[in-house]
Amino acid sequence: MTALQETESRQRHVSFWLVACLAVLIAQIITEYLMGRTPICTCGYVKLWEGAVNSSGNSQHIADWYTxxxxxxxxxxxxxxxLIMRGKPLSMRLFLAMLIESGWEILENSPIIINRYRATTISLDYYGDSILNSAMDAVFMVVGFLFASRAPVLVTVVIAIFFEIFTGWMIRDNLTLNVLMLVWPVEAVKTWQSALGG
Structure with missing residues (x-):
């Protein structure tokens, strides 16, 4: 096989996995639509950023504090x-990431997880994401994945820590607290988070 043929083969391989990623995102959108999720915010318009956490627009627009x-x-x-796919093409690894993220987005917007959030966190008015917000969550995951593939590990780690500290400070919630309160609710954390609105 010539160098040109190898390049063309590699490009076809990348294209295949990228199309597969897009197919997963489309499947996520269709599944959520069939689940009865609203396409966009029930307010009737789309915002680039929703900054109010305790509002009906949270998790309904393009980006918010959970982005x-x-x-x-x-x-x-x-x-x-x-770690688990060492030596495999980046596009194939991205496909696995999309499967996991889209699977979570579908599960997150199912009644069992929505009710869990409402029972164990301060999100008493949470009724799930709009399809737009959920799809954008998956897109932002891709942004993070591709950034991490290019950036030095230390830079990625520092940014992750900054995001966690900053959102924790701004809204008293972040990925770590979200997982903690979903899996093993701590009343002291819930009380601290509730004080944000006070």
Whole structure:
């Protein structure tokens, strides 16, 4: 095989996995639509950024305070696939990351997880993401994954820590606290988070 043929073969391989990633995202959108999720915010318009955490617009628009968590998902999935798929093409590893992220987005917007959030966290008015917000969560995961694939490990780690500290300071929530309160709720944390609105 010539160098040109190898390049063309590699490009076809990358294209295949990127199309597969897009197919996963489309499947996520269709699944959520069939689950009865609203396409966009019920307010009837789309915002680039929703900054109010305790509002009906949270998790309904393109980006919000939970967007950094999804970028960190991308960092983590890059690290995971680097460990378990060493030597495999980046595009194939991204496909696995998309499968995990889209699977979580579907599960997160199912009644069992929505009710869990409402029972164990301060998100009493949480009724799930809009399809737009959920799809963008997956897109931001891809952004994080691709960033981590290019950036030095230390830079990625520093950004992840910054995101966690900054969102924790701004809204008293972040990826770490979100997972903790979903899996093993701590009443002291819930009380501290509730004080944000006070």
């Amino acid at each position: 950094p968590s999804h970028i960190i998902h991308g960092f983590l999935f890059f690290g995971l696939t680097h």
